[in-house]
Amino acid sequence: MYPTWRWYGPNDPITIDEVSALDIRGVVTALHHVPNGEVWSREEIRKRKKELGELPWSVVESVPVHEGIKQNSAAAPQLLKNYGKTLEHLAAEGVTTVCYNFMPVLDWTRTRLRVPVPGGTTVALDGLDLIAFDIFILARAHAAEDYPAELVELATDHFEAMSAEDKGEVTENMLKGLPGSEESFELATFKQAIAPYLHISRAEFKDNLRRFLEELVPVAAREGIKLTVHPDDPPWPVVGLPRIVSTLDDLQEITEMVDDPANGLCLCTGSLGAREDNDLPAMARKFLDRIHFVHLRNVARSPHASFRESGHLQGDVDMAAVVGELLRAGADVPYRPDHGFTLFDDRKRQTYPGYSLYGRMRGLAELEGLRRGLSANRPA
Structure with missing residues (x-):
């Protein structure tokens, strides 16, 4: 495992100069300015790589999956071709780990973005x-x-x-x-956006993901790309929208849809950890050979399907056990400190919820201490 940092590009309130001062080996970023469904050109990919300076582009998060693909609309065949062309262009520029999600309409859902914690705020x-x-x-x-x-x-x-x-x-x-x-x-x-999904069953939605994988995993395998699907956040239905990447059984089914190493997983401990019935160390152990990207984040669960994002080493996920399982594989898999409290001067700058500088720096320091300590104590 090695540490990375998510950066949203030139419009990110955190500058690449600040990112370059961190003890990381790569950056997780994407071309957010390209409309969903359009092909990422090699020129735009090269431009982003240049903006990173000396830092390598470790992971694309995300190449968004267009709603037309998720709905299997008439536009889906062309949208799938465009996605495949983007993968080819990324591979040609040396970027070979691609994270995506298959959540309809909403990428992640929180109802409170300024929950007080000592010295700052968190989201819940x-x-x-x-x-x-x-x-x-x-x-x-x-x-x-x-x-x-x-x-x-x-x-x-x-x-x-x-x-x-x-x-x-x-x-x-x-x-x-x-x-x-x-x-x-x-x-x-919003009502218009969710309306088509209210008539798509969970089984039909799974079939749409299967079509996506059957079309694009062969492209990824040919190009040396590792696709990684991000879990649902939260890992249960929201306002009637189907969720199909929420449990161990879901992950098992997805890896079997197209049984190829290029069809991989992003293990997000915060998303999956919001469910009490998800055993994160067991999931890490079971899917070691298919986890190509890791988000390390913790949550404190509470009644009525509620949670707040906690410190990275606090909360209900046994982070030491998860990291210990991931280290067993010995693979050089990128991870990033996912989210963080809003602390110190970040309370004065307009960062995205969870994407503060100081809160994630705290998380990075804690996680790197944990990773290095566990690595040092591993049997030779």
């Missing part, structure tokens, strides 16, 4: 916030039927107790654009 998903948003603010048809009756009752009381400011904050956070992008949703456009 409050399950009652989410249910209240779905039923009463989004007003999705038949939404209440997707939740246990006791949770609907609790969410109803929760919604009635929320202030106008609370409701506005949760709505804004649910509709917020993704890090690195300029897009965000209005409530009406």
Whole structure:
């Protein structure tokens, strides 16, 4: 394992000069300015590599999967060809690990982005916030039927107790654009975006992922690319949207859809760790030969499908056990400190939620101490 750092390009509030001062071996970045579905040109890839200076481009995160592919629309065949061409261009420029996700519409979901912690803030998903948003603010048809009756009752009381400011904050956070992008949703456009998925079953959605893999894993294998699918965040359905990368069984099924080393996994300990029934050390052990990229992040779980992002060595994921399993493989796999508290001067600059400088630096220091300590104590 070796440490990397996610950088969002020239518009990132954290400069590449600051990144270059960190004890890392590579950068995780993407061409966020290229519209989803379009081919990444070799010229644009070279331009980004030049912007990194002496730091290598270790991982692409992400080449986004267009909604047309996820929905298997009429445009899917051309969109798949474009994706394959992008993989070819990346390989030609020496960038050979590509992370992607197959979450519809929402990349990650949090309802609170400024939860106090000593010296700063963190982000959290409050399950009652989410249910209240779905039923009463989004007003999705038949939404209440997707939740246990006791949770609907609790969410109803929760919604009635929320202030106008609370409701506005949760709505804004649910509709917020993704890090690195300029897009965000209005409530009406969000309803339009999720509408097609409300008629796609989980089994049909899996078939759409299978089509994606059957088309692109052979391209990746030919070009020397390692594809890595990122888990769902959170790893359960959100506002009626299907989730298919959430459990050990999901990961097993995905690796078997196209049984090739190029069809790999991104082990995100924070995303998968939000589920109490996910055993992260066991997952790391089972998929050692298919994990090509690692996100190390921790969460503190709470009732009603809720969690907050904790310190990297605190929380409910046994980080030492996970890292110990990953080190057993002996592979030179990139990892990054995923998210971090907003601390110190980062409270004055507009960083993306979870993507502060100082909070991630703290996480990087903790994780590198853990990794190096465990490595030093491994049997020769």
